[in-house]
Amino acid sequence: MCGIVGYIGEQQAQNILLDGLSKLEYRGYDSAGLAIYNGETIGLTKAMGRIRNLEDKLQVRSLPGTIGIGHTRWATHGKPSDANSHPHMDNSDRFAVVHNGIIENYLELKEKLIAKGYIFRSETDTEVIVNLLADLWNGDLLATVQAAVKHLEGAYALAITSEYEPDKLIAVRYASPLIIGIGQGENFIASDIPAILKYTRDIYILEDGEMAVLTPDHVHLMRLDGTKIERDVMTVDWDITTAEKGGYDHFMMKEIYEQPKAIRDTLGSRIKEETVDLTNEIGLNKEEINEIERIHFVACGTAYHAGLVGKYVIEDLARIPVECDVASEYRYRNPIITAKTLVIVVSQSGETADTLAALREAKRQGARVLAITNVVGSSVAREADDVMITWAGPEIAVASTKAYTSQLIAIYLLGAYFAQEKELKTAAEITTIISELKQLPEKVEEVLQQEETVKAFATSIAKHNNLFFLGRGLDNAVGLEGSLKLKELSYIHSEAYAAGELKHGTLALIEEGIPVIALATQPAIYDKMVSNVEEVKARGAHVLGLTTVGNNELEKTVDEVIYIPAVSDLLSPVITVIPLQLLAYYACLARGYDVDKPRNLAKSVTVE
Structure with missing residues (x-):
């Protein structure tokens, strides 16, 4: 769910951090922000919405500096807003933190900090962390971070910078992913490899209960108690173009x-x-x-x-x-x-x-x-x-x-x-x-050649707010996946049912003109599936059938049919799902929504 980046080196950090965030936006896009040390203070810019909103703000007022942290957010605590965006800073504006995860005891910690006079400017659990750092400050950034995380319960990946010790970044991982990128005269923090692949292929993967102290020339790995860790560098061999x-x-x-x-x-x-x-x-x-x-x-x-x-x-x-x-x-x-x-x-x-x-x-x-x-x-x-x-x-x-x-x-x-x-x-x-x-x-390549046929049907269903998938056996399992794709992309209310269960209640939902997608690829129950299609047709459903080449009986019953190549019934899910993916894609486009970034969702769900 949220994406984290950090940079320390000799280059200007702003564009490096923005580039990294753009590779992590799949992890959340409710808001984004940067905090960069400019030689005297930590500059902060945040914006609700996509990263381009943050970029627009930075076009007006950039953040100079060669050390900084960034964040793209999937909201858990507090609605999407500028105030709830990360990074968060303490009341003195001397610590900045970005966080992926959930602090389960944040309310208890927040109440104690408020009692000490701390003022909270957001609704997030993360702001507790940065004010806790300020409260526990003992003159040593590493020791302060180690003291603070002892109070945290839940999941957290953290990148921390401070005006007190601007020559280092600190990364902490517990139950949320975090990697360290190793460069020449520069080092990186990220939630995921694509964020830094443009700059380095050498990484450390932090394990739970581990942390790292980064300077431009060194990365020191340790446990949260300070025990040093020796670890081999992992070299990533991905082709960077695969992420484009x-x-x-x-x-x-x-x-x-x-x-x-x-x-x-x-x-x-x-x-x-x-x-x-x-x-x-x-x-x-x-x-x-x-x-x-x-x-x-x-x-x-x-x-x-x-x-x-x-x-x-x-x-x-x-x-x-x-x-x-x-x-x-x-x-x-x-x-x-x-x-x-x-x-x-x-x-x-x-x-x-x-x-x-x-x-x-x-x-x-x-x-x-x-x-x-x-x-x-x-x-x-x-x-x-x-x-x-x-x-x-x-x-x-x-x-x-x-x-x-x-x-x-x-x-x-x-x-x-x-x-x-x-x-x-x-x-x-x-x-x-x-x-x-x-x-x-x-x-699969044969099925992809039917893209235009699927697109036409997707356009026709885009005006509906309800839709049903029917199937038996493996077709029911694939129908559940097709239904999920349609829901998460087009926001059409979609349900997948085992076709044999129709008469046990769900047939009551079928009404005149409602779209139904009927999957019929399983030979042993093909005839029974055709009978189920007739049941929904008799009640006015508009049915798209999906079956294998040679099963011609279905087209006599349905309104439209897509044929997939003949394949053994056990392997059919690999082929059957392809038209359903295309259907969800084109229904989303027809309704004018963002294909790659559906609302309220993130690619990787790293909190409960």
């Missing part, structure tokens, strides 16, 4: 069209001589795989929908019972976990707070944890017992597309690998699965 739009109008469309490559890259070296080879990623041997009694998929949002598909895939291929849980509910429902439970956590960023908390709870109770994530070195990746990286590359748009399909590919590989090791499938059957997986990129 590449000629597309929006990051989301670019990322939709990158899915064939993301699928190929995620399959990558995991297929060898017509077998699935995960031995370099998963430490489970054949005996341990056979001992798994139950699997729990745990995730949030789009990743949770990937887990719903995973339930079908693992149970079908590996014959292991699977549960799928929303991460924010998982650790509070006292789940039944044993040493023979495998918990699979799925997170695009690897920093999702609820998923990370569920991972830790699962490990506390003795489960083995496998992470599926897109970010090497993320918290989820570091803390899990085993990790499968989805090689989707950086995903910038808030609405996830290629991360989802890459997660599905990782799950298919995992299911096939378990089936292979458990000897539930013959070598010929595994070869067939692998062959079909290899064909998916081309089939």
Whole structure:
């Protein structure tokens, strides 16, 4: 959720910080601000709304100086406003702080500080931190920060500068992501790698309970108690152009069209001589795989929908019972976990707070944890017992597309690998699965050629405020993801229902002219799905059908139909979701909204 940057060096900080914030705006765009030390005092400029509003202010009055911090905000405490924007400064204007996270005991701390005479100028929890620094000031910035964080409960990534010691920046991490960039005569702080990739590829990733003191020439890593840390530098090998739009109008469309490559890259070296080879990623041997009694998929949002598909895939291929849980509910429902439970956590960023908390709870109770994530070195990746990286590359748009399909590919590989090791499938059957997986990129490209057809239907539904997705089995799981995409981008109220449940209440919601998207790709229940379509048509629904080539019965019932390439029913979600992504994209455009930055949302949810 919020994005943090910091710079200390010999260059003017303003444009470096703005550039970094522009790469982090996916983490929040309710407001933005900079605080830069100008040689005498800390200059501060903040603005509600997008970063361009901040840039407009800085065109009028710039902030000179070579050390500073910046922030782009996703509001948690206090509405979006100039006053609630970060950075925050203490009453003496000698400390400045930017913060990503939530301070859970801020009210208690605020009351104590008010009793001492401190005046609060915002509604945020963050302002407590900066006034606490002022209250605890002991003549040493590092020692003061260490004393202050002992009082904080919750999650925080902090970048701190002070007029008292303007030759250093201090970074602190607890339960919110933070990295340090290492340059020549300059160093950086950021929430995420793209913010500093233009300036350096050498980084440290801070772990929970760690901090860093930055000067232009040095980075000192330590625990919060001051214990020094030695750590190898990580060199990032991303191509910086992958974080640019590449000629597309929006990051989301670019990322939709990158899915064939993301699928190929995620399959990558995991297929060898017509077998699935995960031995370099998963430490489970054949005996341990056979001992798994139950699997729990745990995730949030789009990743949770990937887990719903995973339930079908693992149970079908590996014959292991699977549960799928929303991460924010998982650790509070006292789940039944044993040493023979495998918990699979799925997170695009690897920093999702609820998923990370569920991972830790699962490990506390003795489960083995496998992470599926897109970010090497993320918290989820570091803390899990085993990790499968989805090689989707950086995903910038808030609405996830290629991360989802890459997660599905990782799950298919995992299911096939378990089936292979458990000897539930013959070598010929595994070869067939692998062959079909290899064909998916081309089939996705075929679907993308129907973009104009989807666009026309999206334009027609954009005037509606309610819409329904219907499907059975895997189609229902994909419908949930399609519905989420439509809601978060176009703000159309959309619901996805298991079609067989229509007669148990939800049919009452169908009225004349209401759009319904009917997914019918599963051969075993195709006829039943056609019957469900007839039920909603009889009540006046306008139906877009989505089915595989050769299923011609559906077009006799629906108003419009989109055909996707024939694929095995188990792999169909990878293909079926593509038109639904395009539908959400074009419905958003037709309604005049921001595709890459939907309201109230952020790319990476790093607080509960």
